[in-house]
Amino acid sequence: MDKQQLFDEMKTAVLEGEIEAAEEIARKALEMGIPPLECIEEGFVAGINEVGRLFEEGEMFLPELVAAAEVMKAALAVLEPELQKQQVTRDIPGKVVIGTMYNDIHDIGKDMVASMLTAAGFEVHNLGVNVPCETFIGKVKELKPDILGLSALLTTTMPEQKKVIEALEKEGLRQSVKVMVGGAPINQEWADSIGADGFAENAIEAVKVARSLVNEK
Amino acid sequence: MLRRKFQPVRSQLEFRLLSARDIKKIHEAALEVMEEVGVRFPSNLALDVLEQAGCQVNRETMVAKLPSKLVVESLRQAPSQYLLAGRDPKDDMWIDDKTSYLSTDGCAVEVYDIETGKLRTSTKQDITDACKVADYLPEISYVWGPPVSAQDVPAITRPLHEIEASMDGTTMHIQPETVISRKIAEYALEMAAVVAGGKEELRKRPIFSFMQCAMDPLGQDGGSLEASMVAAEWGIPTGFMPMPMSCATAPATLAGNLVVTTVDAVSPLVLMQLVNPGTPVYFAAAPTAIDLQTGGYTGGGPEDFLLAAAFSEICHFYQIPLAMGAFATGAKEPDWQAAVDNSFAGLMPVLTRTAILNGAGTLNGSKIFSLQQLIMDAEIYSMIAKVAEGIEVNDETLAVDVIKKIGPGGNYLSDKHTRRHMKEIWRPTVYDRKPYGAWLESGKKGAFEEATEKARWILKNHEVKPLDPKVKEEFARIIKAAEKELSK
Numbered sequence: 050m051d052k053q054q055l056f057d058e059m060k061t062a063v064l065e066g067e068i069e070a071a072e073e074i075a076r077k078a079l080e081m082g083i084p085p086l087e088c089i090e091e092g093f094v095a096g097i098n099e100v101g102r103l104f105e106e107g108e109m110f111l112p113e114l115v116a117a118a119e120v121m122k123a124a125l126a127v128l129e130p131e132l133q134k135q136q137v138t139r140d141i142p143g144k145v146v147i148g149t150m151y152n153d154i155h156d157i158g159k160d161m162v163a164s165m166l167t168a169a170g171f172e173v174h175n176l177g178v179n180v181p182c183e184t185f186i187g188k189v190k191e192l193k194p195d196i197l198g199l200s201a202l203l204t205t206t207m208p209e210q211k212k213v214i215e216a217l218e219k220e221g222l223r224q225s226v227k228v229m230v231g232g233a234p235i236n237q238e239w240a241d242s243i244g245a246d247g248f249a250e251n252a253i254e255a256v257k258v259a260r261s262l263v264n265e266k
Numbered sequence: 267m268l269r270r271k272f273q274p275v276r277s278q279l280e281f282r283l284l285s286a287r288d289i290k291k292i293h294e295a296a297l298e299v300m301e302e303v304g305v306r307f308p309s310n311l312a313l314d315v316l317e318q319a320g321c322q323v324n325r326e327t328m329v330a331k332l333p334s335k336l337v338v339e340s341l342r343q344a345p346s347q348y349l350l351a352g353r354d355p356k357d358d359m360w361i362d363d364k365t366s367y368l369s370t371d372g373c374a375v376e377v378y379d380i381e382t383g384k385l386r387t388s389t390k391q392d393i394t395d396a397c398k399v400a401d402y403l404p405e406i407s408y409v410w411g412p413p414v415s416a417q418d419v420p421a422i423t424r425p426l427h428e429i430e431a432s433m434d435g436t437t438m439h440i441q442p443e444t445v446i447s448r449k450i451a452e453y454a455l456e457m458a459a460v461v462a463g464g465k466e467e468l469r470k471r472p473i474f475s476f477m478q479c480a481m482d483p484l485g486q487d488g489g490s491l492e493a494s495m496v497a498a499e500w501g502i503p504t505g506f507m508p509m510p511m512s513c514a515t516a517p518a519t520l521a522g523n524l525v526v527t528t529v530d531a532v533s534p535l536v537l538m539q540l541v542n543p544g545t546p547v548y549f550a551a552a553p554t555a556i557d558l559q560t561g562g563y564t565g566g567g568p569e570d571f572l573l574a575a576a577f578s579e580i581c582h583f584y585q586i587p588l589a590m591g592a593f594a595t596g597a598k599e600p601d602w603q604a605a606v607d608n609s610f611a612g613l614m615p616v617l618t619r620t621a622i623l624n625g626a627g628t629l630n631g632s633k634i635f636s637l638q639q640l641i642m643d644a645e646i647y648s649m650i651a652k653v654a655e656g657i658e659v660n661d662e663t664l665a666v667d668v669i670k671k672i673g674p675g676g677n678y679l680s681d682k683h684t685r686r687h688m689k690e691i692w693r694p695t696v697y698d699r700k701p702y703g704a705w706l707e708s709g710k711k712g713a714f715e716e717a718t719e720k721a722r723w724i725l726k727n728h729e730v731k732p733l734d735p736k737v738k739e740e741f742a743r744i745i746k747a748a749e750k751e752l753s754k
Contacts, residue, residue, distance in 0.1 A: 066685055112688050116680035157677050164679075237703065250701030 052083055056092040059124070063096025064103075066116030068123045075127040085128040086137055093124045097168050104253075111252075115161060118168035141172050143263040146188045147198035148176030150209035155202035158232060161252040162198060169256045171196075185213050189222055195263050198255075199245075201232040210235075211243040227262040231255060273404050274359070275366040275647075277654035281617035283575045289583045292521065296528035297334040299484065304331035305533040306485035309492050311448075315540050332536055340539040341532065346585040348503065348546040350408065351471035353461060354437035354731060358471075359407055361548070361587045366616050366654075368647050370400045371594045371625035372411020372443055374635035380721055388414035388635065390431045396627065397435025399637050399721055402728040405644035405651070408439035410477060410589075410624045414635045415444070422752045425450050426745045429457055429474075430738075437731050443477040443507075451476070451493035453748045455500050460740045461733070465500065475503035477550060477589070477624075480530040482508050482515040491534065498541040505589050506534040507550035512569060514556045520573055527553045527577055535586070548621070549584070551577050552591025565596030565631030566607030571614045578618035589622035590615045593643045596631045600639045600714055604629060608643055612650045623647075638717035645696055645713070652692040663687075696720060 055078050062071035071093070078088045100117040103109040132139060145166050149159050156178045163175045174192055176184060189197060197217075199210045210230050217223040229247040230240050240248035247262050249255035284292075304321075307313055308328045317323040322331040347362040359367050377388045380395075396413035400406040412428040419427040425444040432440045445454045455465075455474070462468035476497045478490035486506065494504040508530030510516030516523040531549040538547045553573040557564050564570065574590050581588035592615050595607035615623050626647065627640030657663075668683045678684050696716035700708065709715075733741075 066680060066682065110688055112679045112684045116685060119680040156675075157679075160677060161679070250703050254701070254704075 052081075052087075055081075055083065056088070056095065059088065059092025060096035060099065062124075063093055063117045063120045064100060066113060066120055068120050071120045071124045072127055075124045079128070079131055084137075085131045085135070086139060088128055089125070089139060093121055094170065097121055097170075100168070111161070114168065114253075115164045118164035122164075122167050142170050142260060143195035144172045144174070144192065145196045145198055145259065146174045146176065146185070146192055146194040147200070148180035148185060149178040149200045149202075150206040150213075151179060151181045152209070153201055153203050153206035154178045155200070155232075158202070158252070159198070159200035162200070162231065162249075162255045165252040165256045166259060169260070171259065182209065182213050182216050186216050186220055186222070189217065189226055190220075194226055195266060196227050196229055196247075196259055198229045198231070201230070201235060204234050207232075207234060207239065210245070214244055227266065229255065229258060229262065273648075273651060274407060275616055275651045275654050276364050277366065277616050277619055278656035279617055279654055280619075281575065281614075282579070283572065283618070284579045288521075289580055292524050292528060292580060293583065295525045296532060297337060299525060299529050300332040300337055300533055301334050302331070303484060304329040305529060306481070307491060307533075307537065308486070308488035311495060312486075312488075312491045312537055315495075315537060319540050332533060337532060337536055340536040341584050341586065343539045343543050344535055344547045344586055345544065346587070348587075349471065350439045350441075350475055350503065351473045352408070352438050353433065353473050355471075357408070357438040359439060361621050363582060363585065363587070363621070364619060366620055366623060367407035368405055368592075368612075368623045368644070369408045369410035369441065369589075369625035370396060370406060370413045370640065371628040371632055371635075372413055374414045374628050374633055375417070376634045377414055378629075378634065378636040378638070380637050380718065380725070385634065387417050389418040390416035390427055392416075392635065393428055393431035394435040395725060396635060396637065396640065397432050397438075398728055398730055399640055399724050400627070401436035401438060401730050402724045403641065403644040405647045406438070406626060406640075408441060409436055410441045410622075411443060413627055413640075420749065423453075423745050423748050426453055426457065426741075426748055429454055430741050430745070433461065433733055435730060439473060439475070441475045441477050443479070445476055445493050446478065446487065447489040448492040448496055449752060450748070451496040453744055455496065455502065456744055457741055458502075460737055460744070469501040472502050472546075475505070475546075475548075478504065478506050478534070480506050480508040480534070482510040482530050483526045484529055484533075486530070486534055491537065494534065494538065495541050498538045498545045501542060501545055503546040503548060504534075504538060505548040505550040506531055507552060507589070507591070509552040509554065509591070511563065512553075512555035513558070514561065516553065518555075520555075520569060520576070523553050523555075523573060524576055524580065527551050527573070528580060532584070548587045548589050549577075549581050550589040550591070550624070552594075552624075553577060563596070563631045565594055566603070566611060567596075568610075571610045574611065574620070575614040575618045578615055578620040582619070587621035588615075589624050590620045592620075592623035593626050593646075594624075594628050594632045598630050598634070600629065600636060600642055600717075604639065605642075605646070608646050609650075612643075612646055613653070616650050616654050637721035638714055641696060641717040641720055642713055645694065648695075649692060 167173045201207045227246040230245045247258040249258045316330040350359045392414045393412045416427045458474040459468045497504045508527045510526040512523045516526040535547045555569040592611045593608045595604040597603035626643035696713045698712045
């Protein structure tokens with residue numbers, strides 16, 4: 050099997066959401082000595098781009114997008130250790146820390162955003178749900194992300210978003226990170242009023258906003 | 267751009283409104299009225315046939331009393347299933363008691379212009395445009411009408427121009443309701459025969475059927491009767507559409523309305539079976555109630571929805587296909603009222619497995635045609651089609667393995683089971699589901715604006731298989747001959 054055939058199989062695995070197949074092809078590629086960076090860029094990212102194009106054209110749907118992102122994540126888990134070993138760095142658009150606010154346990158929307166960002170090449174650290182303000186601050190210090198994503202589904206947990214932004218300011222971290230807010234009750238007006246940098250109504254929009262925020266930096 | 271194949275609906279749900287006893291009582295009441303009072307057939311040709319079959323005929327009042335035995339025999343002779351053919355065989359419709367097809371509505375006299383949005387008198391070109399959009403929409407199975415009247419051509423040959431314009435716009439089956447004289451019927455069938463490749467071919471593959479209006483209560487129209495007698499001779503399916511309005515042309519009570527509807531739908535079937543035993547006939551109906559304030563036609567409302575479902579059940583009892591007046595709201599614009607009317611008026615016939623729903627695209631009680639309304643009605647129908655599917659319960663759809671695998675708090679987004687089945691979820695084409703911000707950004711674009719864009723796109727991009735130039739030449743010759751003969 051030649052290199053191009055393997056890349057095509059990677060692409061197909063992404064398009065069809067085949068996680069196990071993707072892991073297997075990634076391992077096989079490494080065994081054959083194909084540079085992991087090439088696998089990512091020529092194989093999996095090419096697949097992600099194709100999925101994005103088909104989604105824009107209305108030929109693919111959100112679950113397929115999420116599945117593609119899951120495949121990407123699984124493939125990266127196989128390939129990234131090898132990248133590190135070879136001391137090669139992957140060109141990523143940015144690093145994201147994302148989580149649902151304290152006392153809020155709703156994660157489906159936040160997880161969709163995380164998946165879409167992963168698919169778009171971002172390095173995503175998903176902190177899960179019910180995340181206390183201090184944890185967000187700690188992770189920003191530790192990981193130095195480009196973007197901090199704060200999700201709230203309840204009107205009662207919306208003020209937590211404000212609290213985190215204030216805490217970032219107090220810690221002198223506000224200038225180092227762009228803050229994106231989202232969730233069903235959130236709108237642009239709220240985002241502006243608490244001094245957030247970005248807001249999106251759905252996961253697809255969130256990727257666009259994240260890209261433009263990273264470019265602003 | 268080729269059209270996707272149409273989607274006839276086979277409802278998995280069943281809704282029952284009348285009991286078997288109710289239906290029997292309505293049937294017996296209709297028989298009693300036909301036998302004791304009779305029905306007006308204002309055509310001596312029709313009365314000759316009926317008299318010969320043993321009906322008591324009064325030539326002065328033109329009323330024929332139909333013996334119950336004759337009525338029951340005729341109902342038995344008429345087929346329960348038959349073909350309504352398309353000009354292109356891929357558009358063929360098999361009419362039976364399980365499948366529901368949606369047609370365009372007819373025959374409006376004004377249109378909302380797709381470019382200006384203004385109301386204007388309808389033209390021959392509007393027919394082709396309406397048919398072209400209908401041809402593209404998978405939900406629409408054939409053209410009843412024409413959708414609008416061709417008011418820019420001479421009245422005398424207008425029905426023939428309307429047939430030509432319809433065929434220019436679609437390869438689907440065509441069911442004119444404007445062929446209402448013996449002479450015009452002959453010319454119309456001659457046109458159909460040219461396309462079908464002869465009279466015999468046309469009988470085998472009727473790319474045409476006729477629809478006539480009844481003159482409620484207890485009466486028919488002379489010209490329409492004679493036109494349909496020609497159709498029966500040719501073996502072309504014909505239907506008669508009573509539209510009794512409770513309080514005006516029918517009793518105020520809906521059960522009484524159903525008796526009048528039944529009489530006015532069944533009585534011409536008897537004539538058709540006498541003219542040509544076994545000729546395909548369908549029932550049509552649009553029973554309603556008057557508006558109590560103005561006395562006007564309503565084009566919607568709960569009585570219409572009830573009557574539609576009930577008459578459909580009566581037609582199943584007779585095992586004769588029904589073409590039910592559906593959609594065709596009384597609303598003046600594609601608004602809330604239009605959506606309410608057309609959702610109910612589309613759902614009830616489908617849940618009672620009505621063969622044909624006439625039809626999509628009009629406003630103001632079938633007087634105004636709108637391409638946007640046509641597209642939005644098709645979308646309502648696609649939702650009804652989804653509802654009519656019901657819910658399938660088996661191991662695969664119960665998905666217990668998947669539920670166990672995902673466990674508490676997980677999600678099903680990227681699971682293979684989701685990808686296998688997600689396309690079963692209904693997807694809109696014009697229905698607005700944009701996020702609020704995107705909606706604002708689009709200039710508050712809703713279904714109407716989406717439908718406007720879609721209509722323009724279809725008119726620009728959809729190509730309909732054109733008529734053979736030789737057929738067009740024949741059409742011109744036939745229309746000219748008709749003009750010459752009929753203007754005498």
